[in-house]
Amino acid sequence: MxxxxxxxxxxxxxxxxxxxxxxxxxxxxxxxxxxxxxxxxxxxxxxxxxxxxxxxxxxxxxxxxxxxxxxxxxxxxxxxxxxxxxxxxxxxxxxxxxxxxxxxxxxxxxxxxxxxxxxxxxxxxxxxxxxxxxxxxxxxASGEPIRVSAVTELADASFCYSSLGGWEEAGRLEPMLQLMRDTWRSRAYGDFYGYMLLAEGALDVMVEPELSLWDVAALVPIVTEAGGTFTDLAGRPAPGGGENSAVASNGALHVDILDRLGRPAAH
Structure with missing residues (x-):
């Protein structure tokens, strides 16, 4: 136990x-x-x-x-x-x-x-x-184990985000648009839902430019215990302090996503 x-x-x-x-x-x-x-x-x-x-x-x-x-x-x-x-x-x-x-x-x-x-x-x-x-x-009583996907290439990945407006405000709209072009599919499910779909293996990446501790704290254990990786845009473990960014993935795609969004990746 x-x-x-x-x-x-x-x-x-x-x-x-x-x-x-x-x-x-x-x-x-x-x-x-x-x-x-x-x-x-x-x-x-x-x-x-x-x-x-x-x-x-x-x-x-x-x-x-x-x-x-x-x-x-x-x-x-x-x-x-x-x-x-x-x-x-x-x-x-x-x-x-x-x-x-x-x-x-x-x-x-x-x-x-x-x-x-x-x-x-x-x-x-x-x-x-x-x-x-x-x-x-x-x-x-009806709970079943969940696991992130095994997708290893961005060209095969389902990419999720909160909204384009936030990325434009953060000055990172073009890297976001390029990721959308380079991935197999992109959808803006937003809020908690993209992270939970990631944990279930239904999609492969979820990113958000700014959120508060209460938006992210419950999501981190679920994503990571499902085998995923959860950091901020600088590659630091999430959540940090104050306002946070979020990059959640199945792990295999994580460094590539961080590199493409233009921040130092954690190696």
């Missing part, structure tokens, strides 16, 4: 509570949506989900810290911190698109050691912890 078995079990309980709230508010006619200071949307579902998770963690893990997208940081007595994005893909959520999820991660000394992604509108969850391998299914 993994040393994080109890933490993963708790993460599933947190996701159960989150799903009950988010599903009830999805496509609700009275859904309330406001703009945050950075002009990104927040719905009453986002805040309700995070409040519910905070309440459960306060009860079950009172000594652990918590960072949530909507309500910030609660201090820890030790080195453990939960990181929560109550609804990743809020823009999809408020428009009635089913690609959104609750992201739950556990960090020890700043390193993600367990992660769970729950996408109830898709009827699917993904989870992993250090040393366990990665799994996906409707719930724990």
């Amino acid at each position: 993994t040393g994080y078995a109890d933490d993963l079990a708790l993460a599933h309980r947190l996701a159960d509570a989150a799903d009950a709230i988010s599903v009830a508010r999805f496509r609700a006619l009275d859904l309330r949506v406001e703009a945050k200071p950075d002009l990104t949307p927040v719905s009453d579902a986002d805040t309700a989900v995070e409040r519910a998770i905070r309440a459960l963690l306060t009860e079950q893990r009172p000594d652990d810290g918590l960072l949530g997208e909507e309500y910030g940081v609660s201090p820890a007595a030790g080195t453990r911190q939960w990181v929560v994005d109550p609804i990743d893909g809020t823009k999809n959520f408020v428009r009635g698109l089913p690609i959104w999820a609750t992201l739950i991660a556990l960090l020890e000394d700043g390193r993600p050691v367990a992660g769970l992604v729950s996408a109830p509108a898709l009827g699917r969850r993904w989870w992993a912890a250090t040393g366990t391998g990665a799994y996906a299914g409707r719930d724990v």
